[in-house]
Amino acid sequence: MRIIKTIKALRLCLAGFRRKGKTIGFVPTMGYFHKGHISLMKASKKANDITVVSLFVNPLQFGPREDLAKYPRDFKRDSLMAKEAGVDILFCPSPREMYPGSLLTRISVAEMSQGLCGASRPGHFEGVATVVGKLLNIVQPDVMCLGQKDAQQVAVLKKMVLDLNFPLKLNVVPTVREPDGLAMSSRNVYLSPSERKEAPAIYRALKAARVLILSGELDATKINSKIKKLILEGTSASIEYISCVDPDSLKAVRRIKLPVMVAVAVRFSAARLIDNIVVTRSIGSP
Numbered sequence: 144m145r146i147i148k149t150i151k152a153l154r155l156c157l158a159g160f161r162r163k164g165k166t167i168g169f170v171p172t173m174g175y176f177h178k179g180h181i182s183l184m185k186a187s188k189k190a191n192d193i194t195v196v197s198l199f200v201n202p203l204q205f206g207p208r209e210d211l212a213k214y215p216r217d218f219k220r221d222s223l224m225a226k227e228a229g230v231d232i233l234f235c236p237s238p239r240e241m242y243p244g245s246l247l248t249r250i251s252v253a254e255m256s257q258g259l260c261g262a263s264r265p266g267h268f269e270g271v272a273t274v275v276g277k278l279l280n281i282v283q284p285d286v287m288c289l290g291q292k293d294a295q296q297v298a299v300l301k302k303m304v305l306d307l308n309f310p311l312k313l314n315v316v317p318t319v320r321e322p323d324g325l326a327m328s329s330r331n332v333y334l335s336p337s338e339r340k341e342a343p344a345i346y347r348a349l350k351a352a353r354v355l356i357l358s359g360e361l362d363a364t365k366i367n368s369k370i371k372k373l374i375l376e377g378t379s380a381s382i383e384y385i386s387c388v389d390p391d392s393l394k395a396v397r398r399i400k401l402p403v404m405v406a407v408a409v410r411f412s413a414a415r416l417i418d419n420i421v422v423t424r425s426i427g428s429p
């Protein structure tokens with residue numbers, strides 16, 4: 144595995160592969176890898192000749208009161224895990240390499256960035272879309288792999304790719320969970336031991352919502368209150384949002400029409416966790 148830190152060196156390296164007709168898969172990340180990241184790397188490897196993973200904690204997507212400085216980092220462990228997963232290139236630019244001067248150009252995916260997580264994290268998705276837009280221009284992959292766990296990010300980037308004609312395919316990989324159902328996340332390390340025990344209640348509540356929907360409940364308000372009750376009863380967390388939305392437009396629905404995405408964000412003392420499920424007609428959907 145090559146570890147590359149500059150845009151120039153990465154472009155030079157990738158031009159060689161492209162000349163040989165190799166296809167390039169790309170996985171953008173902020174590091175502190177877990178099995179969710181690894182499943183994206185494996186999905187990229189399976190469908191492409193060369194896999195590039197970026198590891199960049201993007202300052203642009205953190206609000207002033209968010210965890211940029213203390214976002215978990217472990218480069219040594221990450222590079223070992225990426226190598227083991229068969230990644231060909233780990234691109235880890237410095238903030239200076241990505242943002243050398245003032246940045247006057249941003250990518251804003253308008254109203255899709257404002258609901259759900261966007262409501263409490265103003266500017267977050269503009270930061271995500273801008274850095275991913277830059278990374279796509281740098282890497283020019285054939286395929287970009289994203290995790291369903293960050294469903295709003297998927298929807299926003301899907302629309303950006305469509306609106307701005309980025310020539311690539313998106314591969315959305317199902318959420319990887321701990322054995323007790325908690326969605327894997329770099330931020331799970333912020334949970335206290337007792338919060339960690341409570342956190343699987345989030346996914347249990349989402350699964351209960353799926354059962355309700357598939358048994359014919361069509362009223363989103365009733366489904367939201369059921370999830371709220373289950374999470375509040377099972378955890379010490381507060382709820383930031385619970386919403387039944389259209390999986391593509393992210394618009395909230397009042398009356399359930401399949402497929403529907405049920406998305407939640409909850410706050411524990413030091414960790415903000417998100418999760419979602421998409422309910423389709425078959426019980427076995429992700």
Ligand code: AMP
Nearest residue numbers: 172173174179289290292293318319327
């Ligand atoms: P991050 O490093 O948190 O920015 O995540 C990088 C990529 O990994 C994003 O596309 C995430 O959606 C994806 N990802 C994070 N957690 C999981 C998970 N538990 N399962 C699948 N993909 C994930």
